[in-house]
Amino acid sequence: MKIQFLGAAGEVTGSRHSIEVMLAGRPRHFMVDYGMFQGGREASNKNLEPLPINPNDLDFVVLTHAHIDHSGLLPRLCAQGFKGPIYCTTATYELLKILLPDSAHLQFADLERAERKAKQGKWHGDMPVALYSRVEVDMTLAQFEPLDYGKVLELAPGIQLEFRNAGHILGSAIAVMDIQEDGTPKKTLCLFRGYWHERQSADA
Ligand SMILES: [Zn+2]
Numbered sequence: 001m002k003i004q005f006l007g008a009a010g011e012v013t014g015s016r017h018s019i020e021v022m023l024a025g026r027p028r029h030f031m032v033d034y035g036m037f038q039g040g041r042e043a044s045n046k047n048l049e050p051l052p053i054n055p056n057d058l059d060f061v062v063l064t065h066a067h068i069d070h071s072g073l074l075p076r077l078c079a080q081g082f083k084g085p086i087y088c089t090t091a092t093y094e095l096l097k098i099l100l101p102d103s104a105h106l107q108f109a110d111l112e113r114a115e116r117k118a119k120q121g122k123w124h125g126d127m128p129v130a131l132y133s134r135v136e137v138d139m140t141l142a143q144f145e146p147l148d149y150g151k152v153l154e155l156a157p158g159i160q161l162e163f164r165n166a167g168h169i170l171g172s173a174i175a176v177m178d179i180q181e182d183g184t185p186k187k188t189l190c191l192f193r194g195y196w197h198e199r200q201s202a203d204a
Contacts, residue, residue, distance in 0.1 A: 022182045
């Protein structure tokens with residue numbers, strides 16, 4: 001199992017974990033959270049950086065909660081070619097039906113404002129960038145597969161997901177994943193808000 005934190009060291013926004021496992025002779029690659037970097041020009045540049053992996057090669061995404069610093073770049077990932085399912089709790093999905101369109105709207109509003117000012121010669125510095133459109137948000141929302149707390153779902157042979165209530169915001173979850181990799185004892189991975197804990201299952 002290879003776990004990588006793709007945000008910059010010491011960063012509190014832009015939460016993304018890349019996890020690679022070998023299951024039944026096949027490599028699987030998934031992400032836990034895919035958040036937006038927030039705060040200033042440096043954060044904006046980070047949001048534009050390409051992923052170190054091809055989004056087409058990702059099997060699925062697991063989302064712990066709806067805050068934009070954990071979910072806000074999903075429409076960009078989907079626009080760049082990710083076509084797989086995005087798993088989250090039912091309440092997180094309901095929140096994202098509001099938050100992601102709002103995020104796209106705010107980005108376009110910022111850009112329009114900057115363009116208006118630029119025409120009047122009152123804008124200095126780089127133009128803001130709209131990371132994705134409302135249409136791309138709608139396409140992303142169609143990829144969600146909501147799962148209720150306490151229900152166990154097999155995401156692939158040898159990998160099971162259960163969401164447990166995390167008490168952070170409505171719908172937030174600790175993602176508990178049982179992973180049976182080839183040639184190793186079963187492991188349980190617990191992920192929440194950018195933290196992860198890995199342990200070997202007692203019954204393995
Ligand atoms: Zn949060």
